[in-house]
Amino acid sequence: MTKQEIIDNIKRKRSFLCVGLDTDIQKIPPHLLQEEDPVFAFNKAIVDATAKYCVAYKPNLAFYESLGVSGMMAFEKTVAYIRKHYPDQFIIADAKRGDIGNTSELYARSFFEHTNVDAVTVAPYMGEDSVKPFLAYGGWVILLALTSNRGAHDFQLTQDAEGVRLFEKVLIKSQEWASDQQMMYVVGATQGKMFLEIRKHVPYHFLLVPGVGAQGGSLEEVCRYGMNEQCGLLVNSSRSIIYADNTESFAETAGDEARKIQEEMNVYLKV
Numbered sequence: 001m002t003k004q005e006i007i008d009n010i011k012r013k014r015s016f017l018c019v020g021l022d023t024d025i026q027k028i029p030p031h032l033l034q035e036e037d038p039v040f041a042f043n044k045a046i047v048d049a050t051a052k053y054c055v056a057y058k059p060n061l062a063f064y065e066s067l068g069v070s071g072m073m074a075f076e077k078t079v080a081y082i083r084k085h086y087p088d089q090f091i092i093a094d095a096k097r098g099d100i101g102n103t104s105e106l107y108a109r110s111f112f113e114h115t116n117v118d119a120v121t122v123a124p125y126m127g128e129d130s131v132k133p134f135l136a137y138g139g140w141v142i143l144l145a146l147t148s149n150r151g152a153h154d155f156q157l158t159q160d161a162e163g164v165r166l167f168e169k170v171l172i173k174s175q176e177w178a179s180d181q182q183m184m185y186v187v188g189a190t191q192g193k194m195f196l197e198i199r200k201h202v203p204y205h206f207l208l209v210p211g212v213g214a215q216g217g218s219l220e221e222v223c224r225y226g227m228n229e230q231c232g233l234l235v236n237s238s239r240s241i242i243y244a245d246n247t248e249s250f251a252e253t254a255g256d257e258a259r260k261i262q263e264e265m266n267v268y269l270k271v
Helices: 003-013 030-034 038-053 061-065 069-085 101-115 128-135 166-174 194-201 219-226 250-268
Strands: 017-021 056-059 090-097 119-122 140-146 183-187 207-209 233-237
Touching: 017 038, 017 090, 017 250, 030 038, 038 069, 038 250, 056 061, 056 069, 056 233, 061 069, 061 090, 069 090, 069 101, 090 101, 090 140, 101 119, 101 128, 119 128, 128 140, 140 166, 140 194, 166 194, 183 194, 194 219, 207 219, 219 233, 219 250, 233 250
Parallel strands: 017 056, 017 233, 056 090, 090 119, 119 140, 140 183, 183 207, 207 233
Antiparallel strands: none
């Protein structure tokens, strides 16, 4: 999916919502455990209920890998289902990969050839040769830049002798590898005014923003400080949507929660 196609979907749906499919088999409604594939049954219902309100889905691989083969099968079935029934959705494999070149090549092959996602989240710590194999497939790389977890202060905000912070070095250097047509950045929703610092370096790139909802990030602040003229945001919400209800009405409730976020996003949209 191209950058312009993402922008067109945002304009058409009046939404820049990404629904995180962080599907934990211990948290899904109990009645689904009777299904042959409970995780896929849950995802399918969530997708059907929320697709009209969002432009992207982000399955987090940890939730699927933790279940072994059955979990990975559920992940692949979920991606295939979205591809078939909602082809306008941008699909992000939240895998946070990043290894030496030949290993990254195999990770890239797995995601872009085997499961056919649009994007993969990648950790930048090992540098250019760990990132470029993903770019070679023509898909999107979403590079970790400034996250919202407490440990972000351990490395990401440290400064060199010139006062340049590590997350800024990631933003500056990585632009030598790809343009805003193929690279995005992860920036946590709880960063607030730090979005202004991010935008100084990457004014036109899309930002994937987790942390709105259950993690306490403010959508209003994200939009005020991080939105550009083309929107430039994919704001992810996971738990506050998919686990809003644990009864047989879970999908309907998830749809309602997604709609509420979409309606708020419509207020902030400039495009």
